[in-house]
Amino acid sequence: ILNAHLDTGPELPAEASEAARKIEGAWVDGDLIFGKGVINDKAQLCAFMVAAAAVKKSGIRLKGDLIITGVAFETGTPSVDEYQGVNFPGEGFGTKWLVDRGVTADYALVGETSGFGIVQAECGAAWFKIRVYGRELYTPRLERGSSLKDHPNAFVKMAHVVQALERWAIDYERQERYEFSGGTIIPKAQVVHVRALGDIGHPAAFCDIYFDVRLVPGKKPGDIQKQLQKAVASLNLQFDIIPFQYSRGHIAKNAEPLIQAIQTAHRYVFGSEPPQPPSAEVSMWRDLNVFNETGIPSVCYGPPRQREAMSGGQNRAMKITDLVSATNVYALTILSLCGYEAD
Known part of the structure:
Protein backbone atom coordinates (compact mmCIF):
# COMPACT_ATOMS: atom_id res chain seq x y z
CA ILE A 1 0.00 0.00 0.00
CA CYS A 123 4.24 8.96 18.97
CA GLY A 124 0.86 8.26 20.43
CA ALA A 125 -1.38 11.10 21.58
CA ALA A 126 -3.51 11.61 24.68
CA TRP A 127 -5.86 14.56 25.12
CA PHE A 128 -7.04 15.71 28.53
CA LYS A 129 -9.68 18.14 29.77
CA ILE A 130 -8.83 19.90 33.02
CA ARG A 131 -11.82 21.63 34.61
CA VAL A 132 -10.93 24.37 37.10
CA TYR A 133 -13.72 25.41 39.48
CA GLY A 134 -14.56 28.86 40.81
CA ARG A 135 -17.78 30.65 41.75
CA GLU A 136 -20.12 32.95 39.87
CA LEU A 137 -19.72 36.34 41.52
CA TYR A 138 -20.95 39.80 40.55
CA THR A 139 -17.93 42.06 39.94
CA PRO A 140 -18.83 44.80 42.49
CA ARG A 141 -19.14 42.08 45.14
CA LEU A 142 -15.81 40.44 44.26
CA GLU A 143 -13.61 39.51 47.21
CA ARG A 144 -10.38 37.91 46.07
CA GLY A 145 -9.55 36.10 49.29
CA SER A 146 -6.15 35.57 50.83
CA SER A 147 -5.08 32.57 48.71
CA LEU A 148 -5.52 31.12 45.23
CA LYS A 149 -7.84 28.48 46.69
CA ASP A 150 -10.13 31.19 48.09
CA HIS A 151 -10.19 33.27 44.90
CA PRO A 152 -13.64 32.93 43.30
CA ASN A 153 -12.61 33.60 39.68
CA ALA A 154 -12.09 30.40 37.67
CA PHE A 155 -10.02 32.22 35.05
CA VAL A 156 -7.54 33.53 37.61
CA LYS A 157 -7.10 29.98 38.86
CA MET A 158 -6.87 28.68 35.30
CA ALA A 159 -3.91 30.99 34.59
CA HIS A 160 -1.95 29.33 37.39
CA VAL A 161 -2.95 25.86 36.16
CA VAL A 162 -1.72 26.67 32.65
CA GLN A 163 1.64 27.71 34.07
CA ALA A 164 1.83 24.49 36.10
CA LEU A 165 1.05 22.45 32.98
CA GLU A 166 3.74 24.30 31.04
CA ARG A 167 6.33 23.58 33.72
CA TRP A 168 5.30 19.93 33.67
CA ALA A 169 5.52 19.84 29.84
CA ILE A 170 9.07 21.23 29.83
CA ASP A 171 10.22 18.52 32.24
CA TYR A 172 8.19 15.86 30.43
CA GLU A 173 9.81 16.25 27.02
CA ARG A 174 13.26 16.10 28.60
CA GLN A 175 12.50 13.04 30.74
CA GLU A 176 10.64 11.11 28.03
CA ARG A 177 13.20 11.65 25.24
CA TYR A 178 13.74 8.28 23.56
CA GLU A 179 16.58 7.39 21.21
CA PHE A 180 16.41 4.31 18.99
CA SER A 181 17.97 3.12 15.74
CA GLY A 182 15.50 5.12 13.66
CA GLY A 183 16.01 8.51 15.31
CA THR A 184 15.14 10.46 18.45
CA ILE A 185 11.58 10.75 19.76
CA ILE A 186 10.88 13.87 21.84
CA PRO A 187 7.22 13.73 22.94
CA LYS A 188 5.85 17.19 23.66
CA ALA A 189 2.74 18.63 25.30
CA GLN A 190 0.88 21.92 25.24
CA VAL A 191 -2.38 23.66 26.09
CA VAL A 192 -4.40 23.84 22.87
CA HIS A 193 -7.61 25.52 24.05
CA VAL A 194 -9.22 27.23 27.04
CA ARG A 195 -12.89 28.10 27.38
CA ALA A 196 -15.88 28.48 29.69
CA LEU A 197 -19.62 28.19 29.14
CA GLY A 198 -22.02 31.10 29.32
CA ASP A 199 -21.89 34.64 27.95
CA ILE A 200 -19.21 37.31 28.37
CA GLY A 201 -21.37 39.40 30.68
CA HIS A 202 -21.21 36.98 33.60
CA PRO A 203 -18.30 35.24 35.36
CA ALA A 204 -18.18 31.49 34.77
CA ALA A 205 -18.39 28.94 37.56
CA PHE A 206 -15.67 26.85 35.92
CA CYS A 207 -13.10 26.98 33.14
CA ASP A 208 -11.93 24.10 30.91
CA ILE A 209 -8.36 23.60 29.69
CA TYR A 210 -7.67 21.20 26.80
CA PHE A 211 -4.21 19.64 26.91
CA ASP A 212 -2.49 17.68 24.11
CA VAL A 213 0.22 15.23 25.25
CA ARG A 214 2.30 13.14 22.86
CA LEU A 215 3.42 9.71 24.12
CA VAL A 216 6.40 7.52 23.31
CA PRO A 217 5.23 4.13 21.98
CA GLY A 218 4.08 1.98 24.89
CA LYS A 219 3.28 4.87 27.23
CA LYS A 220 -0.19 4.73 28.79
CA PRO A 221 -2.49 7.75 29.23
CA GLY A 222 -3.24 6.67 32.79
CA ASP A 223 0.40 7.28 33.73
CA ILE A 224 0.20 10.79 32.29
CA GLN A 225 -3.08 11.52 34.06
CA LYS A 226 -1.49 10.69 37.41
CA GLN A 227 1.42 13.02 36.69
CA LEU A 228 -0.90 15.86 35.67
CA GLN A 229 -3.03 15.26 38.74
CA LYS A 230 0.03 15.68 40.94
CA ALA A 231 1.25 18.79 39.09
CA VAL A 232 -2.08 20.62 39.39
CA ALA A 233 -2.83 19.40 42.93
CA SER A 234 0.21 21.32 44.15
CA LEU A 235 -1.78 24.54 43.55
CA ASN A 236 -4.35 23.55 46.20
CA LEU A 237 -7.49 24.34 44.22
CA GLN A 238 -10.55 22.41 43.03
CA PHE A 239 -10.22 20.70 39.65
CA ASP A 240 -10.97 17.56 37.64
CA ILE A 241 -8.86 15.86 34.95
CA ILE A 242 -10.31 13.43 32.40
CA PRO A 243 -8.82 11.92 29.23
CA PHE A 244 -11.05 12.18 26.17
CA GLN A 245 -8.88 10.88 23.31
CA TYR A 246 -6.12 8.28 23.08
CA SER A 247 -4.31 7.22 19.91
CA ARG A 248 -1.52 4.66 20.25
CA GLY A 249 2.02 5.13 19.00
Whole structure:
Protein backbone atom coordinates (compact mmCIF):
# COMPACT_ATOMS: atom_id res chain seq x y z
CA ILE A 1 0.00 0.00 0.00
CA LEU A 2 1.11 3.53 -0.82
CA ASN A 3 -0.85 5.74 1.57
CA ALA A 4 -1.24 9.52 1.81
CA HIS A 5 -4.02 11.74 3.10
CA LEU A 6 -6.24 14.28 1.33
CA ASP A 7 -7.45 16.31 4.31
CA THR A 8 -5.48 19.41 5.29
CA GLY A 9 -7.03 20.69 8.53
CA PRO A 10 -10.05 22.64 9.76
CA GLU A 11 -11.83 25.43 7.92
CA LEU A 12 -10.35 28.88 8.44
CA PRO A 13 -12.19 31.24 10.82
CA ALA A 14 -13.84 34.36 9.42
CA GLU A 15 -11.13 36.60 10.91
CA ALA A 16 -8.22 34.68 9.32
CA SER A 17 -5.43 36.85 7.94
CA GLU A 18 -4.74 37.36 4.25
CA ALA A 19 -1.53 35.35 4.60
CA ALA A 20 -3.40 32.46 6.25
CA ARG A 21 -5.93 32.46 3.41
CA LYS A 22 -3.22 32.55 0.75
CA ILE A 23 -1.33 29.56 2.14
CA GLU A 24 -4.56 27.52 1.86
CA GLY A 25 -4.03 27.67 -1.90
CA ALA A 26 -1.09 26.49 -3.98
CA TRP A 27 1.40 28.22 -6.25
CA VAL A 28 4.92 27.98 -7.64
CA ASP A 29 7.54 30.66 -7.02
CA GLY A 30 10.97 29.97 -8.47
CA ASP A 31 12.12 26.50 -7.46
CA LEU A 32 9.56 26.19 -4.65
CA ILE A 33 5.96 25.02 -4.51
CA PHE A 34 3.86 26.54 -1.72
CA GLY A 35 0.61 25.54 -0.03
CA LYS A 36 -0.74 24.01 3.17
CA GLY A 37 -2.56 21.25 1.33
CA VAL A 38 0.33 20.63 -1.06
CA ILE A 39 2.84 19.95 1.70
CA ASN A 40 0.39 18.08 3.93
CA ASP A 41 -0.23 15.90 2.07
CA LYS A 42 -1.34 16.08 -1.55
CA ALA A 43 2.17 16.44 -3.02
CA GLN A 44 3.12 13.00 -1.74
CA LEU A 45 -0.13 11.47 -3.00
CA CYS A 46 0.53 12.96 -6.44
CA ALA A 47 4.08 11.60 -6.31
CA PHE A 48 2.72 8.11 -5.60
CA MET A 49 0.34 8.39 -8.56
CA VAL A 50 3.05 9.64 -10.93
CA ALA A 51 5.42 6.88 -9.77
CA ALA A 52 2.78 4.19 -10.33
CA ALA A 53 1.85 5.67 -13.72
CA ALA A 54 5.52 5.63 -14.77
CA VAL A 55 5.83 1.96 -13.82
CA LYS A 56 2.71 1.12 -15.82
CA LYS A 57 3.78 3.19 -18.82
CA SER A 58 7.16 1.45 -18.89
CA GLY A 59 5.49 -1.86 -19.68
CA ILE A 60 6.82 -3.49 -16.54
CA ARG A 61 4.47 -6.06 -14.99
CA LEU A 62 4.56 -6.16 -11.21
CA LYS A 63 4.58 -9.58 -9.55
CA GLY A 64 2.89 -8.25 -6.42
CA ASP A 65 -0.18 -6.10 -5.97
CA LEU A 66 0.14 -2.33 -5.60
CA ILE A 67 -2.61 -0.29 -3.90
CA ILE A 68 -2.64 3.51 -3.73
CA THR A 69 -4.89 5.08 -1.11
CA GLY A 70 -5.79 8.74 -0.61
CA VAL A 71 -7.61 8.91 2.72
CA ALA A 72 -9.60 11.49 4.66
CA PHE A 73 -9.53 12.41 8.36
CA GLU A 74 -5.87 11.70 9.04
CA THR A 75 -6.01 14.88 11.14
CA GLY A 76 -9.45 14.32 12.68
CA THR A 77 -10.52 16.39 15.68
CA PRO A 78 -11.27 14.39 18.86
CA SER A 79 -14.81 14.00 20.18
CA VAL A 80 -15.39 16.02 23.36
CA ASP A 81 -18.24 18.00 24.91
CA GLU A 82 -20.72 19.08 22.21
CA TYR A 83 -18.30 18.08 19.43
CA GLN A 84 -19.60 14.59 18.73
CA GLY A 85 -20.33 12.39 15.75
CA VAL A 86 -18.66 11.40 12.50
CA ASN A 87 -17.02 14.80 12.01
CA PHE A 88 -14.99 14.40 15.21
CA PRO A 89 -13.38 10.94 14.92
CA GLY A 90 -9.90 11.59 16.29
CA GLU A 91 -6.66 10.68 14.52
CA GLY A 92 -6.45 8.38 11.52
CA PHE A 93 -10.13 7.68 10.89
CA GLY A 94 -9.73 7.34 7.11
CA THR A 95 -6.96 4.76 7.25
CA LYS A 96 -8.72 2.84 10.04
CA TRP A 97 -11.86 2.74 7.89
CA LEU A 98 -9.77 1.48 4.98
CA VAL A 99 -8.13 -1.38 6.88
CA ASP A 100 -11.38 -2.35 8.61
CA ARG A 101 -12.91 -2.90 5.17
CA GLY A 102 -10.23 -5.27 4.00
CA VAL A 103 -7.79 -2.99 2.19
CA THR A 104 -4.59 -4.61 3.46
CA ALA A 105 -1.15 -5.54 2.18
CA ASP A 106 2.17 -7.02 3.26
CA TYR A 107 3.63 -3.53 3.77
CA ALA A 108 2.48 0.09 3.79
CA LEU A 109 4.56 3.10 2.78
CA VAL A 110 3.09 6.35 4.08
CA GLY A 111 4.03 9.40 2.05
CA GLU A 112 4.65 12.42 4.29
CA THR A 113 7.44 14.94 4.64
CA SER A 114 10.37 13.31 6.44
CA GLY A 115 13.50 15.15 5.33
CA PHE A 116 14.22 12.10 3.13
CA GLY A 117 14.69 10.09 6.33
CA ILE A 118 12.87 6.81 6.90
CA VAL A 119 10.38 7.28 9.74
CA GLN A 120 10.11 3.96 11.58
CA ALA A 121 8.09 5.10 14.61
CA GLU A 122 5.55 7.71 15.66
CA CYS A 123 4.24 8.96 18.97
CA GLY A 124 0.86 8.26 20.43
CA ALA A 125 -1.38 11.10 21.58
CA ALA A 126 -3.51 11.61 24.68
CA TRP A 127 -5.86 14.56 25.12
CA PHE A 128 -7.04 15.71 28.53
CA LYS A 129 -9.68 18.14 29.77
CA ILE A 130 -8.83 19.90 33.02
CA ARG A 131 -11.82 21.63 34.61
CA VAL A 132 -10.93 24.37 37.10
CA TYR A 133 -13.72 25.41 39.48
CA GLY A 134 -14.56 28.86 40.81
CA ARG A 135 -17.78 30.65 41.75
CA GLU A 136 -20.12 32.95 39.87
CA LEU A 137 -19.72 36.34 41.52
CA TYR A 138 -20.95 39.80 40.55
CA THR A 139 -17.93 42.06 39.94
CA PRO A 140 -18.83 44.80 42.49
CA ARG A 141 -19.14 42.08 45.14
CA LEU A 142 -15.81 40.44 44.26
CA GLU A 143 -13.61 39.51 47.21
CA ARG A 144 -10.38 37.91 46.07
CA GLY A 145 -9.55 36.10 49.29
CA SER A 146 -6.15 35.57 50.83
CA SER A 147 -5.08 32.57 48.71
CA LEU A 148 -5.52 31.12 45.23
CA LYS A 149 -7.84 28.48 46.69
CA ASP A 150 -10.13 31.19 48.09
CA HIS A 151 -10.19 33.27 44.90
CA PRO A 152 -13.64 32.93 43.30
CA ASN A 153 -12.61 33.60 39.68
CA ALA A 154 -12.09 30.40 37.67
CA PHE A 155 -10.02 32.22 35.05
CA VAL A 156 -7.54 33.53 37.61
CA LYS A 157 -7.10 29.98 38.86
CA MET A 158 -6.87 28.68 35.30
CA ALA A 159 -3.91 30.99 34.59
CA HIS A 160 -1.95 29.33 37.39
CA VAL A 161 -2.95 25.86 36.16
CA VAL A 162 -1.72 26.67 32.65
CA GLN A 163 1.64 27.71 34.07
CA ALA A 164 1.83 24.49 36.10
CA LEU A 165 1.05 22.45 32.98
CA GLU A 166 3.74 24.30 31.04
CA ARG A 167 6.33 23.58 33.72
CA TRP A 168 5.30 19.93 33.67
CA ALA A 169 5.52 19.84 29.84
CA ILE A 170 9.07 21.23 29.83
CA ASP A 171 10.22 18.52 32.24
CA TYR A 172 8.19 15.86 30.43
CA GLU A 173 9.81 16.25 27.02
CA ARG A 174 13.26 16.10 28.60
CA GLN A 175 12.50 13.04 30.74
CA GLU A 176 10.64 11.11 28.03
CA ARG A 177 13.20 11.65 25.24
CA TYR A 178 13.74 8.28 23.56
CA GLU A 179 16.58 7.39 21.21
CA PHE A 180 16.41 4.31 18.99
CA SER A 181 17.97 3.12 15.74
CA GLY A 182 15.50 5.12 13.66
CA GLY A 183 16.01 8.51 15.31
CA THR A 184 15.14 10.46 18.45
CA ILE A 185 11.58 10.75 19.76
CA ILE A 186 10.88 13.87 21.84
CA PRO A 187 7.22 13.73 22.94
CA LYS A 188 5.85 17.19 23.66
CA ALA A 189 2.74 18.63 25.30
CA GLN A 190 0.88 21.92 25.24
CA VAL A 191 -2.38 23.66 26.09
CA VAL A 192 -4.40 23.84 22.87
CA HIS A 193 -7.61 25.52 24.05
CA VAL A 194 -9.22 27.23 27.04
CA ARG A 195 -12.89 28.10 27.38
CA ALA A 196 -15.88 28.48 29.69
CA LEU A 197 -19.62 28.19 29.14
CA GLY A 198 -22.02 31.10 29.32
CA ASP A 199 -21.89 34.64 27.95
CA ILE A 200 -19.21 37.31 28.37
CA GLY A 201 -21.37 39.40 30.68
CA HIS A 202 -21.21 36.98 33.60
CA PRO A 203 -18.30 35.24 35.36
CA ALA A 204 -18.18 31.49 34.77
CA ALA A 205 -18.39 28.94 37.56
CA PHE A 206 -15.67 26.85 35.92
CA CYS A 207 -13.10 26.98 33.14
CA ASP A 208 -11.93 24.10 30.91
CA ILE A 209 -8.36 23.60 29.69
CA TYR A 210 -7.67 21.20 26.80
CA PHE A 211 -4.21 19.64 26.91
CA ASP A 212 -2.49 17.68 24.11
CA VAL A 213 0.22 15.23 25.25
CA ARG A 214 2.30 13.14 22.86
CA LEU A 215 3.42 9.71 24.12
CA VAL A 216 6.40 7.52 23.31
CA PRO A 217 5.23 4.13 21.98
CA GLY A 218 4.08 1.98 24.89
CA LYS A 219 3.28 4.87 27.23
CA LYS A 220 -0.19 4.73 28.79
CA PRO A 221 -2.49 7.75 29.23
CA GLY A 222 -3.24 6.67 32.79
CA ASP A 223 0.40 7.28 33.73
CA ILE A 224 0.20 10.79 32.29
CA GLN A 225 -3.08 11.52 34.06
CA LYS A 226 -1.49 10.69 37.41
CA GLN A 227 1.42 13.02 36.69
CA LEU A 228 -0.90 15.86 35.67
CA GLN A 229 -3.03 15.26 38.74
CA LYS A 230 0.03 15.68 40.94
CA ALA A 231 1.25 18.79 39.09
CA VAL A 232 -2.08 20.62 39.39
CA ALA A 233 -2.83 19.40 42.93
CA SER A 234 0.21 21.32 44.15
CA LEU A 235 -1.78 24.54 43.55
CA ASN A 236 -4.35 23.55 46.20
CA LEU A 237 -7.49 24.34 44.22
CA GLN A 238 -10.55 22.41 43.03
CA PHE A 239 -10.22 20.70 39.65
CA ASP A 240 -10.97 17.56 37.64
CA ILE A 241 -8.86 15.86 34.95
CA ILE A 242 -10.31 13.43 32.40
CA PRO A 243 -8.82 11.92 29.23
CA PHE A 244 -11.05 12.18 26.17
CA GLN A 245 -8.88 10.88 23.31
CA TYR A 246 -6.12 8.28 23.08
CA SER A 247 -4.31 7.22 19.91
CA ARG A 248 -1.52 4.66 20.25
CA GLY A 249 2.02 5.13 19.00
CA HIS A 250 4.12 2.33 17.52
CA ILE A 251 7.61 1.38 16.40
CA ALA A 252 7.48 -0.58 13.14
CA LYS A 253 8.13 -4.31 13.44
CA ASN A 254 9.09 -6.71 10.63
CA ALA A 255 9.44 -3.78 8.22
CA GLU A 256 13.01 -4.61 7.13
CA PRO A 257 12.17 -5.52 3.49
CA LEU A 258 10.31 -2.21 3.07
CA ILE A 259 13.10 -0.23 4.76
CA GLN A 260 15.77 -1.92 2.65
CA ALA A 261 13.83 -1.23 -0.55
CA ILE A 262 13.61 2.48 0.31
CA GLN A 263 17.29 2.60 1.29
CA THR A 264 18.33 1.01 -2.01
CA ALA A 265 16.15 3.40 -4.00
CA HIS A 266 17.42 6.42 -2.04
CA ARG A 267 21.05 5.42 -2.64
CA TYR A 268 20.37 5.09 -6.38
CA VAL A 269 18.74 8.54 -6.61
CA PHE A 270 21.02 10.48 -4.23
CA GLY A 271 24.24 8.46 -4.14
CA SER A 272 24.20 8.38 -0.33
CA GLU A 273 22.42 6.78 2.62
CA PRO A 274 19.12 8.25 3.85
CA PRO A 275 19.64 10.68 6.75
CA GLN A 276 18.05 10.26 10.14
CA PRO A 277 14.61 11.92 10.08
CA PRO A 278 14.19 15.16 12.05
CA SER A 279 13.02 14.57 15.61
CA ALA A 280 9.67 16.25 15.00
CA GLU A 281 8.92 13.78 12.20
CA VAL A 282 9.13 10.80 14.59
CA SER A 283 7.41 12.60 17.48
CA MET A 284 3.94 13.14 16.00
CA TRP A 285 1.00 10.95 15.04
CA ARG A 286 0.70 9.71 11.46
CA ASP A 287 -1.16 6.97 9.63
CA LEU A 288 1.70 4.48 9.84
CA ASN A 289 0.50 3.99 13.44
CA VAL A 290 -2.75 2.52 12.10
CA PHE A 291 -0.94 0.06 9.85
CA ASN A 292 1.58 -0.96 12.51
CA GLU A 293 -1.22 -1.39 15.06
CA THR A 294 -3.04 -3.78 12.72
CA GLY A 295 0.05 -5.85 11.92
CA ILE A 296 0.95 -4.27 8.57
CA PRO A 297 4.61 -3.17 8.78
CA SER A 298 4.72 0.50 7.86
CA VAL A 299 7.20 3.37 7.60
CA CYS A 300 7.06 6.91 6.25
CA TYR A 301 9.29 8.59 3.66
CA GLY A 302 9.12 11.88 1.82
CA PRO A 303 10.88 15.14 0.95
CA PRO A 304 11.83 17.89 3.42
CA ARG A 305 9.84 21.04 4.10
CA GLN A 306 11.17 24.52 3.35
CA ARG A 307 10.67 27.76 5.26
CA GLU A 308 8.02 30.38 4.43
CA ALA A 309 6.56 33.30 6.38
CA MET A 310 2.80 32.95 5.91
CA SER A 311 1.69 29.95 7.99
CA GLY A 312 1.90 29.37 11.72
CA GLY A 313 4.44 26.59 11.28
CA GLN A 314 6.32 28.57 8.61
CA ASN A 315 7.11 25.33 6.78
CA ARG A 316 4.49 24.99 4.04
CA ALA A 317 6.88 24.98 1.09
CA MET A 318 8.83 22.34 -0.81
CA LYS A 319 11.51 22.28 -3.50
CA ILE A 320 10.13 20.98 -6.77
CA THR A 321 13.34 19.03 -7.34
CA ASP A 322 12.86 17.33 -3.95
CA LEU A 323 9.36 16.25 -4.91
CA VAL A 324 10.67 14.82 -8.19
CA SER A 325 13.42 12.97 -6.31
CA ALA A 326 10.87 11.52 -3.89
CA THR A 327 8.79 10.36 -6.86
CA ASN A 328 11.82 8.55 -8.28
CA VAL A 329 12.47 6.87 -4.93
CA TYR A 330 8.82 5.80 -4.72
CA ALA A 331 8.94 4.29 -8.22
CA LEU A 332 12.12 2.33 -7.51
CA THR A 333 10.72 1.16 -4.18
CA ILE A 334 7.64 -0.18 -5.97
CA LEU A 335 9.82 -2.20 -8.35
CA SER A 336 12.06 -3.51 -5.58
CA LEU A 337 9.34 -4.55 -3.16
CA CYS A 338 6.70 -5.83 -5.59
CA GLY A 339 9.12 -7.49 -7.99
CA TYR A 340 8.58 -7.28 -11.74
CA GLU A 341 8.72 -8.92 -15.16
CA ALA A 342 9.64 -6.83 -18.20
CA ASP A 343 7.65 -7.23 -21.43
